[in-house]
Structure formats: C-alpha cells, structure tokens
Amino acid sequence: xxxxxxxxxxxxxxxxxxxxxxxxxxxxxxxxxxxxxxxxxxxxxxxxxxxxxxxxxxxxxxxxxxxxxxxxxxxxxxxxxxxxxxxxxxxxxxxxxxxxxxxxxxxxxxxxxxxxxxxxxxxxxxxxxxxxxxxxxxxxxxxxxxxxxxxxxxxxxxxxxxxxxxxxxxxxxxxxxxxxxxxxxxxxxxxxxxxxxxxxxxxxxxxxxxxxxxxxxxxxxxxxxxxxxxxxxxxxxxxxxxxxxxxxxxxxxxxxxxxxxxxxxxxxxxxxxxxxxxxxxxxxxxxxxxxxxxxxxxxxxxxxxxxxxxxxxxxxxxxxxxxxxxxxxxxxxxxxxxx
Ligand code: ADE
Ligand code: ZN
Numbered sequence: 626x627x628x629x630x631x632x633x634x635x636x637x638x639x640x641x642x643x644x645x646x647x648x649x650x651x652x653x654x655x656x657x658x659x660x661x662x663x664x665x666x667x668x669x670x671x672x673x674x675x676x677x678x679x680x681x682x683x684x685x686x687x688x689x690x691x692x693x694x695x696x697x698x699x700x701x702x703x704x705x706x707x708x709x710x711x712x713x714x715x716x717x718x719x720x721x722x723x724x725x726x727x728x729x730x731x732x733x734x735x736x737x738x739x740x741x742x743x744x745x746x747x748x749x750x751x752x753x754x755x756x757x758x759x760x761x762x763x764x765x766x767x768x769x770x771x772x773x774x775x776x777x778x779x780x781x782x783x784x785x786x787x788x789x790x791x792x793x794x795x796x797x798x799x800x801x802x803x804x805x806x807x808x809x810x811x812x813x814x815x816x817x818x819x820x821x822x823x824x825x826x827x828x829x830x831x832x833x834x835x836x837x838x839x840x841x842x843x844x845x846x847x848x849x850x851x852x853x854x855x856x857x858x859x860x861x862x863x864x865x866x867x868x869x870x871x872x873x874x875x876x877x878x879x880x881x882x883x884x885x886x887x888x889x890x891x892x893x894x895x896x897x898x899x900x901x902x903x904x905x906x907x908x909x910x911x912x913x914x915x916x917x918x919x920x921x922x923x924x925x926x927x928x929x930x931x932x933x934x935x936x937x938x939x940x941x942x943x944x945x946x947x948x949x950x951x952x953x954x955x956x957x958x959x960x961x962x963x964x
Contacts, residue, residue: 626704628942629922630929631889631900633832633855635711635751635781636731637680638892639696648682648691657681663895664863669813670783672864672895680716689730697734699893701742703901704922706939707929708735708746711779715753715764724767732774745935747776749807752795754780754787761795769802776930777805779832780822784814789821789828796826805829805930807855812866816840823852830855830928834886835867835875844882853885853928858912859903860891871910880917887925916953919943923955927964937961 642661649656659675666672683689693710700708710731717727731748738744750768752761768775778799780792789808796806810822812833819837822828823846834854837843847854858874861867867874879886888907893899898906904921907913913921926939944958957963 627922628706629704630707630925631705632709633889635892639894641894645682652684669864686726686730689727690734693731693734697738703899711749711751713751728771728774749777749779751779751781753782755783758791765795780808790825793825811836816843848883851885855889856886857889857891859896859898863896874912877912885924888921919947919952919955923957927957
C-alpha cells in the first residue's frame with residue numbers, strides 16, 4: 626500500500642447505512658429514507674439531497690467521534706498517513722447541534738488516530754454555498770472560537786449558481802485569521818469558477834477542478850503555480866461529471882499536463898469506495914500506471930498543509946515503498962526541494 630495523504634473527504638460522506646442505523650437507534654430517531662442509497666445519482670444536487678437528509682442522525686459529540694473514528698480506521702488501512710478532513714458545520718448547527726460538539730468530537734477521533742495508527746490530520750470547515758455569503762460569515766464566526774481544531778476553510782455544496790466570488794469577504798476574513806483556503810470548483814461549474822476561486826478567494830487548492838481542462842490558459846496557470854487539484858474519480862462517475870468509462874477520466878490528462886493532481890474519495894459511503902478503491906479502479910481501467918500511483922501519492926503529500934518536515938518524512942516513506950516494490954521513485958520523493 627502506497628503511503629499517502631487524504632485531502633478530499635467529507636466526513637458526512639463517510640456515514641454509511643450501518644452507521645446511520647446504529648446512530649438512529651442510539652438517538653431514538655427514524656432511519657432516514659435515503660439510508661443505503663448509493664450511486665448512480667442524477668447529478669450533484671440529487672446526491673446532496675440524500676446526503677443532507679441522512680446526516681440528521683448525527684446528534685451528539687460521541688456521534689461525531691464515532692463517525693471520525695470509523696473513517697480514520699478505514700483510511701489507515703488504505704495507506705493514509707495524513708488526513709485533512711472536510712466538515713460542514715452549518716449542516717449540523719442548523720439542526721441545533723452545538724458547533725463545539727461537531728468539532729471536538731471529530732478532533733478527539735483525530736487524536737485517537739494519532740495514537741492508534743500514527744496518523745496526522747486536521748479539519749477543514751466548509752461553507753455551504755447554497756446558504757449564501759451571510760450565513761457563511763456567521764458560520765466562520767461560530768467556528769473561530771475553536772480555531773485550534775481547524776487547518777483551513779473550504780467551500781462546498783451546490784456549485785452552479787453560487788460562484789466563488791460571492792464568498793470573497795468570508796475567505797478574506799478567514800485568511801486574516803490565519804486559516805488556509807481551499808474551494809470546490811470545476812466539478813459542475815466551468816473554468817470561470819476555478820479562476821474565481823484562485824483569484825478572488827485565494828484558494829490554495831482546488832477540489833475537483835476537472836473542468837479546468839477546458840481552458841488552456843488555466844491549465845498553464847495551474848502548472849506554473851503548482852496549484853493542487855484534489856480529484857475524486859468514483860465521485861465523478863457517480864455524479865456523472867466524468868465518464869461513463871473510467872478509462873476516459875481526466876486524471877490521465879492532468880498528469881500528462883504536469884498538473885499537481887492527486888486522487889481522493891469525496892463521499893466514500895455513497896460513491897463506492899475509499900481512496901485505495903479509487904486508485905485501484907483507475908489502475909484496473911488502465912487510466913494510470915502503477916508508477917503513476919506513486920506520483921499521485923507524492924502529489925497528495927506535497928499538496929497537503931503539513932509543514933515541510935512532515936512532507937519530507939512522508940515523501941521518504943513513499944520513496945522507501947517504491948524501492949520495496951520495484952516501482953519508479955516519484956520525482957517529488959527524490960527531490961523534496963521541488964515540493
Ligand atoms: N458535499 C459533499 N460532497 C460534495 C461534492 N462532491 N461536491 C460539492 N459539495 C459536496
Ligand atoms: Zn467534495
């Protein structure tokens with residue numbers, strides 16, 4: 626198993642049918658009608674409607690701890706050595722769950738994973754675009770008292786109709802508070818959404834970014850600035866934003882173009898797999914080679930918000946793994962200065 630970093634997983638998207646039933650039972654709630662529903666979905670909104678309805682069973686700090694712990698154990702088995710995890714605080718506070726129960730429950734699971742699996746990680750609080758910029762600013766104010774549990778802010782939910790520019794002020798404020806910035810863009814929205822995320826929000830990573838390939842100037846810019854793209858192939862098939870054949874997935878073009886793309890899981894309970902499942906599916910489809918799997922892992926580590934020493938340590942693990950299995954050592958693992 627290649628050591629790697631998970632940079633694009635929504636913790637609410639790891640809530641599988643078994644855990645939904647267990648939490649519904651524990652909290653005395655009905656099992657949501659969408660429990661167990663999986664791919665394919667008509668589009669992003671069709672999926673999001675199920676995803677938001679199912680997370681109603683998450684009520685207590687213990688629930689968030691258990692959700693995080695289950696994910697982190699599964700991620701450790703996938704070779705994940707560092708996890709930067711998305712959480713949607715507004716989807717919980719809107720239901721009356723205190724924000725500290727969300728953040729402290731997940732943080733406790735991260736602390737346990739450090740002890741149990743030697744994994745590092747942190748949380749990225751995402752703003753729900755469909756609730757608009759004022760609600761995003763209120764959400765930022767709500768999480769700031771707990772900022773020691775956060776690495777970054779992000780932007781997710783319904784993309785088209787909610788362009789990044791709407792969220793300029795909240796991202797500016799987050800940056801002033803010392804938080805890193807990422808944004809979903811180019812999943813369903815066009816290259817203009819990616820440009821806005823970069824130029825107006827100051828996004829340091831683009832989540833998905835598939836549609837950036839439609840704009841040659843943008844591709845050149847992403848290459849020159851080594852801007853990371855966190856790509857989720859099984860998600861793209863499930864939401865029909867790529868495919869239907871994984872052999873045609875844009876990750877191959879991204880790597881050929883020299884973009885800093887890496888592979889992640891998005892919402893694994895719904896889309897048929899975790900990070901390792903995504904990578905295995907790409908190799909099975911002939912979309913990437915085993916040597917390129919090493920490149921994807923090195924790109925993920927380089928794209929993380931780990932300090933330089935942490936990146937160097939994980940790149941050394943990748944180099945050792947490549948040598949052990951007789952694969953090519955990824956260039957970034959040979960020359961950490963290129964990170
Ligand atoms: N929230 C959870 N999964 C998402 C996705 N794939 N795109 C946007 N928002 C999301
Ligand atoms: Zn996502």
